Amino acid sequence: MSTEALTSSEYIKHHLQNLTYGKLPGEEHWHLAHSAQEAKAMGFWAFNLDTLGVSLVLGVFFLFLFRLVAKCASKGVPDGLQNFVEWIVEFIDTSVRGSFSGKNPLVAPLALTIFVWILLMNLMDLIPVDWVPQLAHLAGLPFFKVVPSTDPNATFGMAIAVFFLVIYYSIKMKGVGGFVGELTLQPFGKLGLPANIFLEGVNLIAKPVSLALRLFGNMYAGEMIFILIALMFGGGLGIGLFGGALQWGWAVFHILIVTLQAFIFMTLTIVYLDMAHQEHH
Amino acid sequence: MNINATLIGQSITFFVFVWFCMKFVWPPIMNALAERRKQIADGLAAGERGKHELELASKRAVENLHEAKQKAAEIIAQADKRAAQLVEEAKGAAKLEADRMIAGAQASIAQETVRAKEALRGQVAGLAVAGAEKILRREIDAKAHADLLDAIKNEL
Numbered sequence: 323m324s325t326e327a328l329t330s331s332e333y334i335k336h337h338l339q340n341l342t343y344g345k346l347p348g349e350e351h352w353h354l355a356h357s358a359q360e361a362k363a364m365g366f367w368a369f370n371l372d373t374l375g376v377s378l379v380l381g382v383f384f385l386f387l388f389r390l391v392a393k394c395a396s397k398g399v400p401d402g403l404q405n406f407v408e409w410i411v412e413f414i415d416t417s418v419r420g421s422f423s424g425k426n427p428l429v430a431p432l433a434l435t436i437f438v439w440i441l442l443m444n445l446m447d448l449i450p451v452d453w454v455p456q457l458a459h460l461a462g463l464p465f466f467k468v469v470p471s472t473d474p475n476a477t478f479g480m481a482i483a484v485f486f487l488v489i490y491y492s493i494k495m496k497g498v499g500g501f502v503g504e505l506t507l508q509p510f511g512k513l514g515l516p517a518n519i520f521l522e523g524v525n526l527i528a529k530p531v532s533l534a535l536r537l538f539g540n541m542y543a544g545e546m547i548f549i550l551i552a553l554m555f556g557g558g559l560g561i562g563l564f565g566g567a568l569q570w571g572w573a574v575f576h577i578l579i580v581t582l583q584a585f586i587f588m589t590l591t592i593v594y595l596d597m598a599h600q601e602h603h
Numbered sequence: 604m605n606i607n608a609t610l611i612g613q614s615i616t617f618f619v620f621v622w623f624c625m626k627f628v629w630p631p632i633m634n635a636l637a638e639r640r641k642q643i644a645d646g647l648a649a650g651e652r653g654k655h656e657l658e659l660a661s662k663r664a665v666e667n668l669h670e671a672k673q674k675a676a677e678i679i680a681q682a683d684k685r686a687a688q689l690v691e692e693a694k695g696a697a698k699l700e701a702d703r704m705i706a707g708a709q710a711s712i713a714q715e716t717v718r719a720k721e722a723l724r725g726q727v728a729g730l731a732v733a734g735a736e737k738i739l740r741r742e743i744d745a746k747a748h749a750d751l752l753d754a755i756k757n758e759l
Contacts (some may be wrong), residue, residue, distance in 0.1 A: 327668075329757025334733070340609075342605070342607070344607070351622045361605060362605055364605075364607070365607070366607050366608060367607065367608050368605075368607045368608060368609075369607065369608055369609050369611040372609065373613070374612050374613065374616070377613065377616065377618060381616060382621075383619045385620060385624060385627075385628060388624070389623075389627055389628055390627045391632065392627060392629075392630075392632050392635075393631070395632050395634070395635035396635060397635055397639040397641075397642050398639075400639075407632065408632060408635075408636060411632050411633070411634065411636070412631075415633070427623055428621070428623065429622060430629060430633075431625035431628065431629035432621050432624075432625070432626040434628070434629060435617075435620050435621045435623055435624045439617075439620060442717055450684050470613075471727035473609065474606060475606060475609035475610045475613060476609065476613045478606070478610055478613075479609065479610045479611070479614040479617060480610070480612055480613060480614070480617050481612045483617045483618055489604060500674070502645060526614055540638035542620075547728070589729050
């Protein structure tokens with residue numbers, strides 16, 4: 323569906339550009355970036371409105387739906403929606419019980435939020451890649467990337483939030499001394515202090531980075547393949563039909579990835595928090 | 604694909620969502636689940652108890668029935684026995700009564716006979732005397748029978 327004016331490369335670049343709102347250096351007022359260069363030039367103090375907006379809407383949708391059930395949750399016979407919600411809650415609860423040995427009322431709701439929210443964000447990937455940018459174009463917006471988890475800002479945002487929780491609970495459970503000791507005194511004891519700091523530091527930093535990059539990488543790659551398949555629609559009837567079949571197949575396969583990545587993010591969060599709660603030997 | 608303040612926004616959104624979920628979503632659902640679990644467990648236990656009680660009751664009913672049957676048989680046997688006894692008693696009494704009546708009848712018959720005999724005897728004696736008188740009146744010949752009469756006179 324690439325319009326005549328766009329080359330393939332431009333089409334791909336267009337689809338991978340976030341709707342950025344910020345201030346160009348040397349300018350006074352905030353406005354939308356109209357090109358990738360402008361978005362880059364806006365520096366750190368800019369916001370990807372599409373990422374924030376879509377994730378906000380999805381998160382509110384999730385909480386609204388679950389709150390609706392929670393408000394009229396009864397011990398009686400559950401109806402369809404309540405059944406569905408309770409099924410997810412039970413699933414999360416089982417996962418948390420399986421991987422988290424401590425006692426912390428935050429972990430289970432955290433896991434639920436992570437799983438459902440990321441799942442919803444990832445599911446946006448199944449919307450045909452041209453629909454939303456086209457709609458945005460009609461609405462006068464230059465870009466619109468509908469899958470928040472293909473924006474590293476979103477995945478790193480969540481991973482860093484989890485990282486803060488890990489550090490907070492490490493210090494809360496073991497004290498500052500215990501936390502610092504864990505970073506400096508093992509695995510080689512006092513004499514190997516620099517090596518310890520290096521190893522444990524990498525270990526610590528690797529947690530949020532791997533969390534964020536795994537989700538981002540998987541979703542970004544999936545989105546990329548959808549875009550490449552979408553390019554085939556411009557190549558005549560035969561290739562277009564082939565592209566349609568490919569898109570369908572990839573979408574089916576992608577359902578698995580979407581769910582799996584949400585589940586992995588959740589499980590790793592639980593495991594990291596469990597490690598934060600446990601005393602090291 | 605630039606790292607920018609979206610990162611911070613996303614983190615804040617994340618924390619707000621988690622807080623809301625922890626405050627308003629998770630506890631009520633878990634409570635409802637726990638309550639339902641308890642209710643189902645109670646229901647199952649009650650069902651189990653009911654089943655057990657039913658078993659006991661049916662066993663008791665069978666026992667009762669058996670007992671009742673036995674009792675009924677006993678009562679019937681007793682009644683039979685009593686009936687036979689009554690019949691025997693009645694038979695005995697009737698026989699005694701019959702014997703008594705027969706004896707009474709025989710006694711009265713004998714009495715009547717004796718009385719009739721006495722009466723007859725009296726009457727026969729009278730008739731004989733009267734007949735003899737008549738015969739005697741015609742036959743007597745003071746002369747011819749003077750000896751005889753004298754002899755009777757002597758004997759008197």
